[in-house]
Amino acid sequence: MPDEAPPKPGSAWPIAFAVIGIGMIVLAGFIFKSCIDQPARMAETITRASQPQITVNTVIQTSLERLRKESKLVVYTADVAVMITKVSDKKVLYGKLDLGTTVVRVRASGNKAQLIIPLNELSESDIRFNDKENKFVVTLPPPRVDETLVEVQTDPKFYEVQTELGWARLDRFSGEFLREEAKRELRGSVIAEASDPRIIEAARQSGREQIGGLLEAVIKPMRPEASVAVEFKEEKAKR
Secondary structure, eight states: OOOOOOOOOOOSHHHHHHHHHHHHHHHHHHHHHHHHHHHHHHHHHHHHHHHHHHHHHHHHHHHHHHHHHHSEEEEEEEEEEEEEEEEEEEEETTTTEEEEEEEEEEEEEEEEEEEEEEOTTOOGGGEEEETTTTEEEEEEOOOEEEEEEEEOOOOGGGEEEEEEOOTTOOIIIIIHHHHHHHHHTHHHHHHHHHTSHHHHHHHHHHHHHHHHHHHHHHHHHHOTTOEEEEEEOOOOOOO
């Protein structure tokens, strides 16, 4: 018997078309998914980029409102003692006869003065955000003595008075006059003493703590990782 011819192989094109079809379906699905995901990712990126700025602006506005409500913040109460010395010379007969010198020294303790930080004129430029350090920095006016809240001691037990009369002077004249003058100058002396640099520095430190606490109460709920720094403006030179 003659040899039978081997079976003719079937065509491979249908399989190739099937593979290509499946690949196109997968590719179409990937492209479709990418087209859907890309706008979502872009929207998410934009949201993330804009959200911190919105939060920062909100924090600054809210902080300003809270600080302005305080108007002025008492950051330190100084208990000061002052010494005032008054001197009176008297000469008669065209300066030829010296009647002596009367000296009065008045020391008063237990006086009080309050140091404040004025907050009512704060602006947005006084609160800024350092994005690199994730820190809010507020710049405040320096502490100063509130001259409406100065308490000058009136209780005699807080006074020490020394009077030295000139050899020809009378206490009821020169002595009493100088003592009254010294008492009138007590208030100004208390303000000057409370403005001493060491007291101002103590008020600055207290102000940093108090203002920092006020701002953290606003900032932490919105920016938990952010920190707060309090600085002070330079004191303007008095003319």
